[in-house]
Amino acid sequence: MDYRNFVLQGDICYSKTAHSLVTAEHSFLVCTEGKSGGVFSRFSHIPRPYRQFPCIDYTGKLIIPGLVDLHMHAPQFTFRSLGMDLELLEWLETRAFPEEAKYEDRNYALQAYGALVATLQEGPNTRICLFGTVHVPATLLLMDLLEHSGLVCMVGKVNMDRNSPDTLREQDAARSAAATQAWLEQCGTYRNCTPILTPRFIPSCTDELLRRLSTLQRRYGLPLQSHLSENLREIAWVRELCPESSCYGDAYARFDLFGGDVPTVMAHCVYSGNEEIALMQRRGVYVAHCPQSNMNLASGIAPARRYLEAGLSMGLGSDVAGGVHTSIFRAMSDGIGVSKLRRCMGAGDEAPLTLEEVFYLGTRGGGAFFGQVGSFEAGYELDALVMEDPRPVPPFPLSLRERLERIVGCSDERSILMKYVRGLPVPAAGFKAHEGPRGKIRSRPLP
Amino acid sequence: MDYRNFVLQGDICYSKTAHSLVTAEHSFLVCTEGKSGGVFSRFSHIPRPYRQFPCIDYTGKLIIPGLVDLHMHAPQFTFRSLGMDLELLEWLETRAFPEEAKYEDRNYALQAYGALVATLQEGPNTRICLFGTVHVPATLLLMDLLEHSGLVCMVGKVNMDRNSPDTLREQDAARSAAATQAWLEQCGTYRNCTPILTPRFIPSCTDELLRRLSTLQRRYGLPLQSHLSENLREIAWVRELCPESSCYGDAYARFDLFGGDVPTVMAHCVYSGNEEIALMQRRGVYVAHCPQSNMNLASGIAPARRYLEAGLSMGLGSDVAGGVHTSIFRAMSDGIGVSKLRRCMGAGDEAPLTLEEVFYLGTRGGGAFFGQVGSFEAGYELDALVMEDPRPVPPFPLSLRERLERIVGCSDERSILMKYVRGLPVPAAGFKAHEGPRGKIRSRPLP
Numbered sequence: 001m002d003y004r005n006f007v008l009q010g011d012i013c014y015s016k017t018a019h020s021l022v023t024a025e026h027s028f029l030v031c032t033e034g035k036s037g038g039v040f041s042r043f044s045h046i047p048r049p050y051r052q053f054p055c056i057d058y059t060g061k062l063i064i065p066g067l068v069d070l071h072m073h074a075p076q077f078t079f080r081s082l083g084m085d086l087e088l089l090e091w092l093e094t095r096a097f098p099e100e101a102k103y104e105d106r107n108y109a110l111q112a113y114g115a116l117v118a119t120l121q122e123g124p125n126t127r128i129c130l131f132g133t134v135h136v137p138a139t140l141l142l143m144d145l146l147e148h149s150g151l152v153c154m155v156g157k158v159n160m161d162r163n164s165p166d167t168l169r170e171q172d173a174a175r176s177a178a179a180t181q182a183w184l185e186q187c188g189t190y191r192n193c194t195p196i197l198t199p200r201f202i203p204s205c206t207d208e209l210l211r212r213l214s215t216l217q218r219r220y221g222l223p224l225q226s227h228l229s230e231n232l233r234e235i236a237w238v239r240e241l242c243p244e245s246s247c248y249g250d251a252y253a254r255f256d257l258f259g260g261d262v263p264t265v266m267a268h269c270v271y272s273g274n275e276e277i278a279l280m281q282r283r284g285v286y287v288a289h290c291p292q293s294n295m296n297l298a299s300g301i302a303p304a305r306r307y308l309e310a311g312l313s314m315g316l317g318s319d320v321a322g323g324v325h326t327s328i329f330r331a332m333s334d335g336i337g338v339s340k341l342r343r344c345m346g347a348g349d350e351a352p353l354t355l356e357e358v359f360y361l362g363t364r365g366g367g368a369f370f371g372q373v374g375s376f377e378a379g380y381e382l383d384a385l386v387m388e389d390p391r392p393v394p395p396f397p398l399s400l401r402e403r404l405e406r407i408v409g410c411s412d413e414r415s416i417l418m419k420y421v422r423g424l425p426v427p428a429a430g431f432k433a434h435e436g437p438r439g440k441i442r443s444r445p446l447p
Numbered sequence: 448m449d450y451r452n453f454v455l456q457g458d459i460c461y462s463k464t465a466h467s468l469v470t471a472e473h474s475f476l477v478c479t480e481g482k483s484g485g486v487f488s489r490f491s492h493i494p495r496p497y498r499q500f501p502c503i504d505y506t507g508k509l510i511i512p513g514l515v516d517l518h519m520h521a522p523q524f525t526f527r528s529l530g531m532d533l534e535l536l537e538w539l540e541t542r543a544f545p546e547e548a549k550y551e552d553r554n555y556a557l558q559a560y561g562a563l564v565a566t567l568q569e570g571p572n573t574r575i576c577l578f579g580t581v582h583v584p585a586t587l588l589l590m591d592l593l594e595h596s597g598l599v600c601m602v603g604k605v606n607m608d609r610n611s612p613d614t615l616r617e618q619d620a621a622r623s624a625a626a627t628q629a630w631l632e633q634c635g636t637y638r639n640c641t642p643i644l645t646p647r648f649i650p651s652c653t654d655e656l657l658r659r660l661s662t663l664q665r666r667y668g669l670p671l672q673s674h675l676s677e678n679l680r681e682i683a684w685v686r687e688l689c690p691e692s693s694c695y696g697d698a699y700a701r702f703d704l705f706g707g708d709v710p711t712v713m714a715h716c717v718y719s720g721n722e723e724i725a726l727m728q729r730r731g732v733y734v735a736h737c738p739q740s741n742m743n744l745a746s747g748i749a750p751a752r753r754y755l756e757a758g759l760s761m762g763l764g765s766d767v768a769g770g771v772h773t774s775i776f777r778a779m780s781d782g783i784g785v786s787k788l789r790r791c792m793g794a795g796d797e798a799p800l801t802l803e804e805v806f807y808l809g810t811r812g813g814g815a816f817f818g819q820v821g822s823f824e825a826g827y828e829l830d831a832l833v834m835e836d837p838r839p840v841p842p843f844p845l846s847l848r849e850r851l852e853r854i855v856g857c858s859d860e861r862s863i864l865m866k867y868v869r870g871l872p873v874p875a876a877g878f879k880a881h882e883g884p885r886g887k888i889r890s891r892p893l894p
Contacts (some may be wrong), residue, residue, distance in 0.1 A: 081853045337743055338742070
């Protein structure tokens with residue numbers, strides 16, 4: 001059976017816009033060469049060439065786009081949930097930095113990243129932007145593991161040449177850039193796992209380093225990920241370090257590392273002001289909204305609705321290990337929750353986020369950073385989750401939207417029956433590729 | 448084997464105070480007649496009469512007190528996670544009230560409560576205070592199910608005779624009180640599941656009803672549970688309904704339904720002012736802090752640290768289905784998270800809660816409402832969870848406190864190997880009573 005050409009039959013949900021959720025019960029999703037051929041409510045509506053595809057019967061199951069995590073730190077997965085009662089700086093010093101330093105040891109990285117990748121395979125995310133560490137061998141190892149995981153990821157070797165502990169800081173801008181170039185030369189053949197430029201954040205990168213990264217960016221045509229306006233002390237620090245920049249975002253923009261021709265995603269944006277918002281809008285910079293991390297690290301609550309209304313590109317991030325949970329379902333429900341707190345704590349008047357909005361952000365919103373990803377409209381790359389209703393199922397009938405609400409709020413990886421990325425099944429503990437999908441395969445659907 | 452007399456061997460954690468966590472690796476917890484005989488670091492330290500008890504070897508596993516949920520709504524479990532993007536009033540009208548009305552049908556209640564109780568058996572909570580509905584047969588049915596579940600619970604038939612939808616409101620105070628008395632007459636023989644007086648909250652109870660409930664309270668010596676100062680509109684409403692009361696809490700106190708001789712637990716207390724705090728302190732009223740619900744229903748963030756410092760009795764509540772998750776581990780991690788947001792959103796200067804504090808609240812703090820419960824000090828009723836470290840385990844050594852942090856932050860019911868309440872194993876899907884505990888049973892531990 002060719003997994004890249006098939007039809008999935010079941011109860012299908014996907015986003016059209018941030019406000020419009022398509023719910024199609026008992027419907028058919030066509031996959032042709034790894035892309036969506038569209039969703040059809042009846043078999044007879046499927047265009048003729050697709051009707052001969054094998055049809056996998058997931059009647060009664062939900063079929064939704066795979067989730068997109070726009071921000072996580074791969075080396076921090078090991079200590080997720082540790083130190084969550086610390087504040088940011090203490091947490092960085094006692095947890096994050098010492099742990100990241102360990103990845104100089106390739107054996108340590110193998111063990112740690114192996115466990116991470118297995119966990120990611122079992123979870124609902126299909127696309128992920130990951131920070132690695134400054135270490136080239138460990139970052140290549142992570143990319144190797146991800147390349148064969150079935151997931152599609154962007155991974156960055158981190159750059160940091162100032163204001164960081166000696167165990168992690170790169171010696172100077174030249175060596176940091178040279179290591180980056182060496183890394184880029186070695187990851188050219190990956191298909192599913194591609195490099196993304198990753199200056200840690202303004203306080204840990206000298207101007208000279210940013211200048212060199214900008215040169216590399218142009219040479220290799222790389223996307224970029226970093227942090228922006230996460231907390232007030234950090235913003236004050238950036239103001240001090242870059243007195244010539246009009247806002248934090250401008251400190252990247254001055255080196256052509258902030259959108260425009262450079263696909264850019266910035267994590268957090270808890271405190272982006274009007275000027276920064278306008279700059280991001282103008283230059284098409286993506287926001288990775290990370291509600292759990294912003295709570296855990298006492299950063300605050302990002303004005304996500306404001307960004308949506310300003311038309312910013314936006315998705316969700318787990319920010320593991322500022323966030324504890326890799327699943328973007330958790331980011332969706334936390335996103336609704338903190339948006340309510342934001343209003344009732346008097347931080348803003350915006351209405352809380354809706355289910356439609358957070359589902360959009362966690363699929364199509366973030367997916368756009370990967371191209372035509374995160375929806376089932378014809379032409380989109382086919383990332384899909386086949387999911388069972390979390391148990392116990394209520395003793396009353398549920399609309400498809402309500403079933404999706406339950407998936408978002410109380411499912412875990414046990415609810416995932418099957419996971420496809422670009423039309424290929426993701427191998428994981430639960431669903432080994434060689435066993436084929438769990439649904440019934442028929443040459444055509446039951447009448 | 449007599450399950451009420453045994454020794455558990457493993458890595459033991461429990462709270463002494465809100466600030467003091469005992470972590471005892473490779474230690475022995477004695478259970479004698481269902482109560483703790485103490486924790487001992489060596490076999491030779493165990494008092495002689497206990498040394499002949501069978502020793503169950505859980506080496507490498509964590510042994511912690513069972514968790515205590517001071518506030519949940521049993522009939523709302525069916526719709527947990529639905530409507531979480533609504534605000535409180537809309538949620539009550541479209542979700543909570545219509546669902547509760549269904550429990551007039553005993554068959555519906557059987558189906559719904561059956562699923563709830565099975566879920567509770569599998570989870571980490573061992574003691575729970577539950578709201579039922581106004582319906583006597585359904586509430587008795589719930590108590591029946593819980594009585595045989597192995598858990599120890601307090602369950603209340605709800606009273607509400609004003610400001611509620613017709614489908615739920617009891618006709619008048621006399622009939623509400625008469626139904627309550629009829630209910631009490633029928634639940635006298637339970638051993639594990641005992642009644643608790645449950646006026647819904649001040650806005651839904653007339654003075655006449657509260658007066659009658661107070662009479663019943665004195666006659667039957669009942670504890671009491673209700674809601675207090677959950678959100679600002681509710682508080683303003685109570686002020687309007689009870690102009691003679693000096694604060695919301697005083698509206699209960701005027702009818703002798705607020706602590707003193709009446710063991711009382713009040714859910715939420717998001718906005719209790721100085722006078723209310725002083726009243727609660729004076730009368731020993733318990734706070735059920737429900738961080739997830741207070742976020743989901745846009746209520747706000749309770750000043751939990753302030754209550755701790757004021758010496759209030761306090762525990763945690765899931766408040767399902769204002770909260771989505773029954774597990775009090777979730778309330779612990781949410782409790783830390785929202786306490787950080789509270790400060791960084793400028794709502795108070797108090798330091799965030801620590802792991803020690805939330806663990807205390809979810810075990811010993813709430814357990815005190817049930818008596819000597821929630822700790823392993825000698826004399827405490829022996830409620831215990833035997834837990835495995837959540838996977839994947841980090842590739843570095845963990846202290847016992849760190850392992851507890853991971854249990855709190857990223858375990859789920861799959862990590863629970865065994866659950867004891869009053870020294871008896873709780874039957875559940877994973878660990879049927881007749882199979883006995885999963886550890887190795889030896890007449891005495893290995894040297």
